[in-house]
Amino acid sequence: MTQAPAKSWTELKAQTPxxxxxxxxxxxxxxxxxxxxxxxxxxxxxxxxxxxxHHYRIGAVERVRQMADPGSFEPMFTGLSPTDxxxxxxxxxxxxxxxxEQIKTGQVDAVVAGTAFVKGRAAMLCVLDLSFMMGSMGxxxxxxxxxxxxTATERNLPLVIVSGSGGARMQEAGLSxxxxxxxxxxxxxxxxxxxxxxxxxxxxxxxxxxxSFAMLGDVIFxxxxxxxxxxxxxxxxxxxxxxxxxxxxxxxYLLQSGMVDRVVPRAELRSEIARVxxxxxx
Amino acid sequence: xxxxxxxxxxxPVVEIEQRIAExxxxxxxxxxxxxxxxxxxxxxxxxxxxLPDPAAIAVEIERLREQREAExxxxxxxxxxxxxxxxxxxxxxxxxxxxxxxxxxxxxxxHGDRRFGDDPAxxxxxxxxxxxxxxxxxxxxxxxxxxxxxxxxxCAHPEGYRKALAKMxxxxxxxxxxxxxxxxxxxxxxxxxxxxxxAEAIAVNLREMSRLKTPIVSIVIGEGGSGGALxxxxxxxxAMLEHAWYSVISPEGCAAxxxxxxxxxxxQLAAQALKLTARxxxxxxxxxxxxxxxxxxxxxxxxxxAANIERWITxxxxxxxxxxxxxxxxxxxxxxxxxxxxxxxxxx
Numbered sequence: 001m002t003q004a005p006a007k008s009w010t011e012l013k014a015q016t017p018x019x020x021x022x023x024x025x026x027x028x029x030x031x032x033x034x035x036x037x038x039x040x041x042x043x044x045x046x047x048x049x050x051x052x053x054h055h056y057r058i059g060a061v062e063r064v065r066q067m068a069d070p071g072s073f074e075p076m077f078t079g080l081s082p083t084d085x086x087x088x089x090x091x092x093x094x095x096x097x098x099x100x101e102q103i104k105t106g107q108v109d110a111v112v113a114g115t116a117f118v119k120g121r122a123a124m125l126c127v128l129d130l131s132f133m134m135g136s137m138g139x140x141x142x143x144x145x146x147x148x149x150x151t152a153t154e155r156n157l158p159l160v161i162v163s164g165s166g167g168a169r170m171q172e173a174g175l176s177x178x179x180x181x182x183x184x185x186x187x188x189x190x191x192x193x194x195x196x197x198x199x200x201x202x203x204x205x206x207x208x209x210x211x212s213f214a215m216l217g218d219v220i221f222x223x224x225x226x227x228x229x230x231x232x233x234x235x236x237x238x239x240x241x242x243x244x245x246x247x248x249x250x251x252x253y254l255l256q257s258g259m260v261d262r263v264v265p266r267a268e269l270r271s272e273i274a275r276v277x278x279x280x281x282x
Numbered sequence: 283x284x285x286x287x288x289x290x291x292x293x294p295v296v297e298i299e300q301r302i303a304e305x306x307x308x309x310x311x312x313x314x315x316x317x318x319x320x321x322x323x324x325x326x327x328x329x330x331x332x333l334p335d336p337a338a339i340a341v342e343i344e345r346l347r348e349q350r351e352a353e354x355x356x357x358x359x360x361x362x363x364x365x366x367x368x369x370x371x372x373x374x375x376x377x378x379x380x381x382x383x384x385x386x387x388x389x390x391x392x393h394g395d396r397r398f399g400d401d402p403a404x405x406x407x408x409x410x411x412x413x414x415x416x417x418x419x420x421x422x423x424x425x426x427x428x429x430x431x432x433x434x435x436x437c438a439h440p441e442g443y444r445k446a447l448a449k450m451x452x453x454x455x456x457x458x459x460x461x462x463x464x465x466x467x468x469x470x471x472x473x474x475x476x477x478x479x480x481a482e483a484i485a486v487n488l489r490e491m492s493r494l495k496t497p498i499v500s501i502v503i504g505e506g507g508s509g510g511a512l513x514x515x516x517x518x519x520x521a522m523l524e525h526a527w528y529s530v531i532s533p534e535g536c537a538a539x540x541x542x543x544x545x546x547x548x549x550q551l552a553a554q555a556l557k558l559t560a561r562x563x564x565x566x567x568x569x570x571x572x573x574x575x576x577x578x579x580x581x582x583x584x585x586x587x588a589a590n591i592e593r594w595i596t597x598x599x600x601x602x603x604x605x606x607x608x609x610x611x612x613x614x615x616x617x618x619x620x621x622x623x624x625x626x627x628x629x630x
Contacts, residue, residue, distance in 0.1 A: 078629050085566070085623035086557045090540035139622035146619070168508075168530045170540060173556045174568045177530040178621040180509060181516050184485060185492035185615050192493070208530070210481035211469075211509040216489055230481035230509075231471030235535075239471050249476060257477045 030054050046266045055223050055266055057203060059105070060112035060129035063162055067270060068116035068125060075114040077147050082109050082140045086173055094171040097133070105132050109140035110165070113148045115157065119274035124152040127162040128209070130202075135165035137209050138172040142179025145213060149186035153193050158282045160273060162200040163214040167207015180212035187216050196280040198273055201228050201251070201260065219276050221264045222251035228260070289372070291357055291365050295578070298350045302343055309339045354578040361525065363553035367533055369525040370504045371467075374581040376588070378405050378420030378463040381503065384588035385595075386411055386418065392449050394441075398478060401442030403433040403466075404514075406449045411461065411592060414599055417453035419446045419514050420463030423504075436505070437470035440483035443513050447487050450494060457607070459497040459599050462514045467532055469510030484513040491516035492618070493611040497602035499595055501573060502526040503580075506558075518614050519598045521571040522560040523587065525579055528568070529558035567621060 027036050032054025042049060046066055047056040058066075064073050088094040102108060110132035116125045126148035128135040137145075145161065152159035168176035190197060199217025201210075203226035211230055222228060229249040237244060247253045251263045264272050288296055361369065369375070382389050386409035393400040405422045408415065423436035446462075453460050469480055491498065491514075500517035506528030522528055531539075536556055537548035544552075557563070560572040573594045580587035605613070 079627040081625050081627070083623050083625055086555070088555050090536075090551070090555060091542075139624045143622055143624055170531055170536050170556070172623070173529050173558070174563055174566055175622055177508065177512055178568060178618060180485075181488050181492070181512055181618045182621060184488035185516070185618055188489045188493040188611075189615070191489075208509055211484040211513075212488055213485070215479070215482040215485040229476050230469065230484070231476065236471045236473065236476070240473065242473075244473065248473070257479075259479050259482060 048266050053224065053265065055203065055225065057130055057164065059131040060107070060110075060127040060162075063127045064112055064114075064116070064125065066266070067118060067127075067160070067162070067273075069118065069120065072117035073114050073125070074116070075112065076151065077113055077144045078108075080109065080140045080143055082138055082172075084171075085139070085175060086171070088171040088173070090171075097171070101132050105129070107132050109138070109144075110135045111141045111144040113144045115151075118160070118277070119270055121274050121277045122157055123273075123277065124148050124155070124157040124159045125162075126160070128165045130164040133169065135163075135209070136167060136169035136176075137165060137179050137212075138169035138176050139179065141165075141169070142176070142182055145179075145183045146186045149183065149190050149197075149213075152197075153186075153190045153195055156193075156195065156282065158196040158198065158277045158280065159190065160198045160200065161213060161217075162202060163205045163209050164202040165205055165207070165209040165214075167209055167211075176208065180208050183213040184216060187213055191218075196277065196282045198276055200264075200269065200273075202226050204228070206230065206232055215259075218280075219262075220260045221262050221269065221272060222254060222260045223269075224251055224263055224265055226251040228254050289365070289368050291361070295350060295353050295357060298346055298353060302346045302350065305339050305343050305346070309336055309343065351577060354582075358525070358575075358578055362550070363527075363556070363559055364533065364550040366525050366559050367505075367527050367553055369579050369581075370527050372579065372581045375504055376580050376584040377425070377465060377504070378418075378422045379425075380584055381463060381588050381591060382407075382409060382418055382420075384584060385592040389418070392452075393445070395444035395448060397444055398441045401439050401445060402429070403436055403438040403470075404442030404446050406446055408458070411599075412596055414596070415458055416599070417449060417458050417460045418463070419450065419460060420503075421466040421511075421514070423465060434470050436466045437468060438466060438510060438513075439470050439472075439475050440478040440480050443469075443483040443487050446514050447490055450491065450498075454494045454496045457496060459499070459602065460494070460517075461595055461599075462498065462500040462517065464500060464502040464506050464511045464515050464528070465504035466507050466510045467505050468507035468535075469513065481509075484509045487513045488516055492614055495607045495610055497599060497605070497607070497610060498614070499598045499602070501591060501594070502528045502560075502569075503591070505532075507532050516614070516618070518602055518610060518617065519571070520569045521573050521594055522563060522569050523573050523580060523591070524560055524575040526560060527553075527558040528560075528563050529556040531556070533558070 030049040033052035035051045047058045084095045110129045113126040199220045201222040205228045254260045389409045391407035409418045424430035424433040498517040499519045500515040502522040533553035534544045536552040537544040541548035563569045576583035576586040
């Protein structure tokens with residue numbers, strides 16, 4: 001398979017993807033190219049714009065559907081649910097927020113994990129769900145990611161984690177921070193055991209998730225134009241009070257600065273993962 | 283008496299200190315021996331006011347000093363989370379280099395990450411604490427304005443975290459325990475930092491520290507902000523100084539995101555909500571101990587603060603010395619593994 005020549009970020013212009021909200025209706029205007037596109041066609045195309053290849057943000061359930069061989073996904077750790085250990089309250093209480101998010105998404109928290117086959121290769125699959133509190137990592141996400149890593153270690157399965165997250169969940173404060181140490185330490189053990197970890201970064205992956213397991217992949221793939229970074233662009237801009245370079249923190253920029261192995265379009269993700277699994281001999 | 287950067291809640295204490303200073307001045311005048319006073323015999327020195335009784339002044343000063351101690355203890359025993367953050371950031375609060383000077387001998391500083399550069403916001407070097415040889419790692423904010431700017435006010439770059447890790451691996455090779463001082467508002471958010479992999483540098487530190495086969499003890503001495511703090515705090519034992527803070531984000535950052543604006547009121551609410559004090563962190567199991575500060579905070583008596591920290595470190599190192607180093611990573615793993623709060627229903 002040949003890879004399309006990598007565009008430099010200067011060529012990518014201002015067509016950077018924006019918010020994930022997919023408007024209701026049969027037709028929608030693509031935030032990438034501004035064309036009116038037929039919704040069903042976009043959805044059938046893995047939620048990628050058929051005109052400009054803009055990658056729409058997708059939830060964990062859709063991601064699993066795309067990644068796993070049909071019928072092969074066996075969910076795990078589904079009994080985990082979040083608590084409100086600090087009785088946290090900002091403009092809204094965390095307890096209310098959790099409930100609202102659970103009703104909105106039908107998910108218990110921002111993670112889906114389980115074993116699956118990817119093009120016939122058995123793997124441990126763990127996907128963060130952006131639609132639930134921006135995929136933020138609290139205790140449940142940290143625990144599910146850690147158990148996924150431990151399961152991969154114990155069963156000698158290749159581990160694939162698909163990240164899309166605003167970072168550590170503020171509403172669990174210090175406990176969220178500790179999930180960074182917990183998940184990273186679990187990866188040390190997977191590494192000691194000779195396991196394979198493929199990290200897939202999607203738009204956006206920032207903060208405590210990037211600064212822990214997401215950047216620790218043996219192989220790191222990023223979806224085109226995904227925003228990936230430690231600090232968010234707004235925070236950086238406020239700190240340095242300068243315009244940020246064009247394409248800054250986008251997947252192609254990270255490829256140029258040596259931070260990811262490949263920028264992989266969604267349509268090629270399965271075959272690329274399968275290829276790495278084969279090379280690793282797992 | 284030294285004047286300190288004045289915190290709002292310290293006002294009653296500062297008022298007492300001012301009165302003590304006035305009285306001391308009076309006492310000096312009163313205490314000047316009058317016998318040797320006439321420089322020109324025969325000429326009367328004008329006495330504008332009658333000299334106060336030195337003994338009475340001394341008694342009053344003593345009384346005020348006691349009052350000051352009591353007031354300091356009172357104020358500092360009931361700091362709000364927001365006040366704690368202000369104390370933790372006090373410009374006179376001792377920093378890593380101060381503690382190294384106060385408690386270590388023969389500090390042998392090591393520079394550079396061998397990849398890009400040397401980050402002054404991260405101080406690393408061999409040192410002796412008592413008779414124990416250790417590797418010291420710590421964030422550094424800087425003392426002078428020039429130094430503070432060079433250190434980005436304690437916000438380390440990727441090269442800082444990589445320098446720390448490189449030397450920690452050296453410590454592991456030499457069988458030296460590692461002592462880390464955490465004092466950062468957070469890792470630096472900037473273009474260069476992102477380009478050079480701030481997230482990756484921190485992530486690698488978390489992973490590698492978890493499997494170092496040598497004892498690691500960490501203490502948050504001032505600010506423990508987010509991943510930038512944790513990046514040198516994956517340790518066998520973690521403590522906080524009494525008035526330090528440690529959480530997932532600074533109260534200002536949290537207020538800006540969750541309250542949509544950072545101002546006095548939202549900063550206070552965020553500080554409260556983030557459970558960032560030493561006591562909160564102890565309750566959550568995130569830290570193992572609180573190291574007490576002298577009354578009025580570490581900045582009022584750095585020697586005593588250093589002595590308290592040294593005692594805690596020495597005790598931990600003594601305990602950890604009896605553990606086989608090869609079993610330390612497993613124990614460290616368990617320490618972090620159990621952190622988190624969730625419920626679980628059996629699924630079958």
